[in-house]
Amino acid sequence: MTRLTQSDTWQALSTHTQSLPHMRDLFEGDAQRFKTMSTSACGLFLDYSKNRATEETLSLLFKLAEDAQLPSKIAGMFNGEIINTTEKRAVLHTALRASPEQEILLDGVNIVQEVQETQQKMAEFVNAITSGQWKGYTGKRITDVVSIGIGGSFLGPKIVSQALRPYWTGELNCHFVANVDATSICEKLKTLDAETTLFIMSSKSFGTQETLTNTLSAKDWFLKQGGSQLDVAKHFVAVTSNVPKATEFGIDAENIFPMWDWVGGRYSLWSAIGLPIALLIGMEHFKALLQGAHEMDKHFLEAPLTENMPVIMGLFSLLYGNFHGTQSHVVLTYDHYLRGLPAYFQQLDMESNGKSVTLDGTDVDFSTGPVIWGGEGTNGQHAYHQLIHQGTALIPADFIMPLQSHNPLGEHHIQLASNCFGQTQALMQGRNYDEALKELSGSKLSADEQALIAKHKVMPGNKPSNTILMDKLTPSTLGSLIALYEHRTFVQGAIWDINSFDQWGVELGKSLGNDVLERLSADSDATSLDSSSNGLINMFRQGKI
Numbered sequence: 001m002t003r004l005t006q007s008d009t010w011q012a013l014s015t016h017t018q019s020l021p022h023m024r025d026l027f028e029g030d031a032q033r034f035k036t037m038s039t040s041a042c043g044l045f046l047d048y049s050k051n052r053a054t055e056e057t058l059s060l061l062f063k064l065a066e067d068a069q070l071p072s073k074i075a076g077m078f079n080g081e082i083i084n085t086t087e088k089r090a091v092l093h094t095a096l097r098a099s100p101e102q103e104i105l106l107d108g109v110n111i112v113q114e115v116q117e118t119q120q121k122m123a124e125f126v127n128a129i130t131s132g133q134w135k136g137y138t139g140k141r142i143t144d145v146v147s148i149g150i151g152g153s154f155l156g157p158k159i160v161s162q163a164l165r166p167y168w169t170g171e172l173n174c175h176f177v178a179n180v181d182a183t184s185i186c187e188k189l190k191t192l193d194a195e196t197t198l199f200i201m202s203s204k205s206f207g208t209q210e211t212l213t214n215t216l217s218a219k220d221w222f223l224k225q226g227g228s229q230l231d232v233a234k235h236f237v238a239v240t241s242n243v244p245k246a247t248e249f250g251i252d253a254e255n256i257f258p259m260w261d262w263v264g265g266r267y268s269l270w271s272a273i274g275l276p277i278a279l280l281i282g283m284e285h286f287k288a289l290l291q292g293a294h295e296m297d298k299h300f301l302e303a304p305l306t307e308n309m310p311v312i313m314g315l316f317s318l319l320y321g322n323f324h325g326t327q328s329h330v331v332l333t334y335d336h337y338l339r340g341l342p343a344y345f346q347q348l349d350m351e352s353n354g355k356s357v358t359l360d361g362t363d364v365d366f367s368t369g370p371v372i373w374g375g376e377g378t379n380g381q382h383a384y385h386q387l388i389h390q391g392t393a394l395i396p397a398d399f400i401m402p403l404q405s406h407n408p409l410g411e412h413h414i415q416l417a418s419n420c421f422g423q424t425q426a427l428m429q430g431r432n433y434d435e436a437l438k439e440l441s442g443s444k445l446s447a448d449e450q451a452l453i454a455k456h457k458v459m460p461g462n463k464p465s466n467t468i469l470m471d472k473l474t475p476s477t478l479g480s481l482i483a484l485y486e487h488r489t490f491v492q493g494a495i496w497d498i499n500s501f502d503q504w505g506v507e508l509g510k511s512l513g514n515d516v517l518e519r520l521s522a523d524s525d526a527t528s529l530d531s532s533s534n535g536l537i538n539m540f541r542q543g544k545i
């Protein structure tokens, strides 16, 4: 048993959460609920009133945070303490968006200076490419950039670029290649001209098979299209913490943008991994993105727990997973530009908190990270909202929506808002049997049929949601929003006392995959593995089922 579940606060929450009134009653009993259970910070507004919580719930949750020494753990991260204990690393993605005059010492070195130097290198590169000063091997300017990377070296650049489409400067097209499935790169290369294409190879480790294979294929394509080995330097750059391996691979040293081991892959978009973003929106907007995240960092570090947006969101997520048995959390972005954000938050939270031992190696006796999923509203209402409303699983939801659209057109945005707010209201209040029966009273159905259909129309409600609003989706509000979720993830891991910053769970698949690769290309069939793996390998070798 862990100290956490033995604590008085945990035990009190466990008892308390079993006898909470329905949210309908909480709203009916307090006209000020929206006012008191909402907060603003860094260009974001959070309505957390549609949660299964009373003042006592909140008080117990904040006590849980204090018991875990959350404020000092937050300060520890910002100060570069070695909190990624299994890899003996600091966790300092916050330094990537620190003010230039800040000093953050790591092993006696002010890392803010290194960050600023890399940002300067990025700015010069972005200017060279977008001004046309940087020429390809036949003297033409670069028109297309292909970003090759996977996981945090793909999701951040891809999804932030998509979200900030209104801010693209228009000089470049950008393509993202992640999967080792050749279709991904082939479909892009078909449309490209080697003379005007630049490849950015993004890999913190410079050891990820998918990224290495894709980069080798891109290089092979480039050479077959007429480029020479000497021309590679004009068309290939790399972002990595492993400079020796990148140099060995053939990337010119001056074309390598450094990153550091104190930046986790899923927290790296703020580093040179974000180069595709800066190329598309320009360095000024990229710095606004960083500034938005920096504002949220300051809020997270300085705001009292009871007014701290990431703390509030993290505590509610923990409440449902640990005291209401939820297994997943849905993120619904009521904005087409933000359609990729749930996938980004998926890696961020699931690769961080998908753990089952505490820092000292004790098996947890509580739920940790939930499954994060979601998509864009209103599309989800025509796909999976049925289950969220009437299914047997309780699924807490986050609704995210800008108040202003980048594309105001007729009734579109007001209808989007009506759907967003209507959904949170329906989830909270539901529809009881009497209400369902009353709706059927005018129908041609018999009394028995009405009674039966009414049963099918009942919606329990009491389904929790947070609603996050912003005036407009800008680089700054997007930066604050993503940092909000980064810190929301941190809050949960800190209270659970797990390591949110390593990812040992992805190593086994990689090593077994390498073994399978050898067996797939061996001279004889596989026989020494389990019958399923042998069977699958040998079926692939035969090339037919």
Ligand SMILES: O=P(O)(O)OC[C@H]1O[C@](O)(CO)[C@@H](O)[C@@H]1O
Residues within 6 Å of the ligand: 150, 151, 152, 153, 202, 203, 204, 205, 206, 207, 208, 211, 265, 266, 351, 503, 506
């Ligand atoms: O940037 P790299 O080192 O190629 O790693 C890519 C991704 O693979 C992981 O290490 C495992 O999924 C992620 O954490 C990371 O973002």
